[in-house]
Amino acid sequence: MPNVSPILRKVLAATGALLITSAAAAQGGSYEASLSAARLGDTRALATLLQRGIDPNTVDAQGNTLLILAARDGHAQTVETLLSHRAGVDARNLNGESALMLAVLRDHGRVVDQLLKAGAAVDHDGWTPLHYAAFEGHTALVDKLLARGARVDARNPAQATALMLAARNGHIAVVRRLLEQGADSTLRNDRGLTAAEWALSNGNTDIADLIARQHATR
Known part of the structure; x- marks a missing residue:
């Protein structure tokens, strides 16, 4: 920046750093918000995050994908939204459990049907x-x-x-x-x-x- 004063350079640098920090915070917030939405079955909030670019295969610290979290608690509408965004149907968490396994465990028949229709592995x-x-x-x-x-x-x-x-x-x-x-x-x-x-x-x-x-x- 040959024609920019030293003071203006500092202001621009500080502004750039603030924007980067804000973007990182927003990304982190979206990550937590997506996990929460999947657990709670907040389909509208999750759909908005997916439209904004959140990865449908986002995982938590235990390796649970958004689909696993939604399926585990029987949130059929949320499961359908994730499947429509091509969430990986056969991903497994750190315990080796898939969305289908946890839906079966908790007797969520409608979700089981959705996952089977989507081609979830049974073996x-x-x-x-x-x-x-x-x-x-x-x-x-x-x-x-x-x-x-x-x-x-x-x-x-x-x-x-x-x-x-x-x-x-x-x-x-x-x-x-x-x-x-x-x-x-x-x-x-x-x-x-x-x-x-x-x-x-x-x-x-x-x-x-x-x-x-x-x-x-x-």
Whole structure:
């Protein structure tokens, strides 16, 4: 700036620094606002932030994307908005949980339908949506996942199948459904227990009897 006085140069420099600081603060504010909007299901606020350029795949400190946060708490309209902005449907947080897994865990059927329609994966390494549905006894969601091709005998890190988890927790309707779909009752987890043995260890004798009868007819 050959024709600018030293004083004016300082003023311009200070103004530039202020603008940069203000922009950084605004960006940080948008980040926090987007996470809050996803958690609370404030679709209008989130849509505005997305239109202003906030990344639809923004993540929090635990690796939860905006879609995971919205799906976890059953905010179907917010989920739809994020999907329309091409949010990654199969992203997983630091615990290995996807939006579909957490929607299944909390029995948010409408959100599960949205995610499945968007092509969310029903099978992957580690815990799967079917494991979560079986663990909680969500029979209708077990049916949806199996209809989408979920592997009935998929193993979690402890080598447990959906059948084992349902048997352990006393969810006889889920156990019956999984057996009807060909679940292998002879498999053992990392403690050496079959589904029937795990059921018995938790006092679920009716489930152990059901599995024994089913096994005898095969």
